[in-house]
Amino acid sequence: MKMKELLLFLSCVLSVSVDGQHSDFHIAGCSDSYGEDVYGLDGEEVAYADFNKQKEIYPQPPFVDPMDYPGGYEQAVGQLQICRANMQNSRKGMKDFPLERDAPSAVMIYTKDEVEFGEENYLICYVTGFYPAPVNVSWTKNKEKVTGSSINVPYINKDGTFTQISRLDFTPQLGDTYSCKVEHLALTEPATKFYEVEALARSDPGVGPSVFCGVGLTLGLVGVAVGTFFLIKGNECS
Numbered sequence: 001m002k003m004k005e006l007l008l009f010l011s012c013v014l015s016v017s018v019d020g021q022h023s024d025f026h027i028a029g030c031s032d033s034y035g036e037d038v039y040g041l042d043g044e045e046v047a048y049a050d051f052n053k054q055k056e057i058y059p060q061p062p063f064v065d066p067m068d069y070p071g072g073y074e075q076a077v078g079q080l081q082i083c084r085a086n087m088q089n090s091r092k093g094m095k096d097f098p099l100e101r102d103a104p105s106a107v108m109i110y111t112k113d114e115v116e117f118g119e120e121n122y123l124i125c126y127v128t129g130f131y132p133a134p135v136n137v138s139w140t141k142n143k144e145k146v147t148g149s150s151i152n153v154p155y156i157n158k159d160g161t162f163t164q165i166s167r168l169d170f171t172p173q174l175g176d177t178y179s180c181k182v183e184h185l186a187l188t189e190p191a192t193k194f195y196e197v198e199a200l201a202r203s204d205p206g207v208g209p210s211v212f213c214g215v216g217l218t219l220g221l222v223g224v225a226v227g228t229f230f231l232i233k234g235n236e237c238s
């Protein structure tokens with residue numbers, strides 16, 4: 001009976017290639033507790049339905065000519081109902097077949113850009129290889145819970161498992177430790193990955209070379225002075 005709330009039923013995965021150059025996709029899926037409806041291009045999200053905010057969200061970068069799907073949210077709500085009805089039918093027909101469950105095969109934590117102390121950056125928690133969707137991801141900084149992270153909608157992999165990427169804005173300070181905690185129903189306890197801001201980050205790239213140059217120049221000038229001194233002394237002797 002557990003399965004009731006767990007089953008994620010993938011009703012539609014559509015992939016169209018144009019001259020093998022671009023891949024356009026639409027994923028609609030549901031479980032009793034979760035639903036997803038996302039349009040994408042070349043692996044990137046173009047639009048998805050946010051069933052909590054009850055509207056279509058367009059997570060597109062500022063440089064694109066915005067693409068929108070008028071009526072997209074209403075259509076997604078319809079799809080979700082169809083998906084749940086199909087799921088009930090399958091469940092009845094298959095006599096409550098057991099749910100497949102795969103724990104995440106990989107959880108990785110890393111920064112978006114090279115770390116510079118005091119410069120804004122993002123921490124990324126990349127979770128892949130799980131089924132069904134979704135995972136819950138939560139973050140800590142120095143063991144205290146932090147809020148303000150965001151997570152994308154589950155993205156389906158070629159093997160039918162899912163990937164989700166959570167992102168946290170952060171400003172690296174030496175010694176700070178971050179963690180991302182991943183919960184999934186196939187995990188008996190959460191998977192946690194840590195990130196520590198280490199000293200190997202460059203604090204100010206200008207300091208090293210200019211100190212080196214300064215010391216070199218000073219030694220050179222001392223050499224010239226000493227040389228001149230002996231040259232003069234030598235001349236006096238002869």
Ligand SMILES: *[C@@H]1O[C@H](CO)[C@@H](O)[C@H](O)[C@H]1NC(C)=O
Pocket residue numbers: 135136183184185
């Ligand atoms: C994720 O969080 C939601 C809301 O707190 C909770 O209902 C759900 O059980 C959690 N899922 C997992 C796999 O822990």
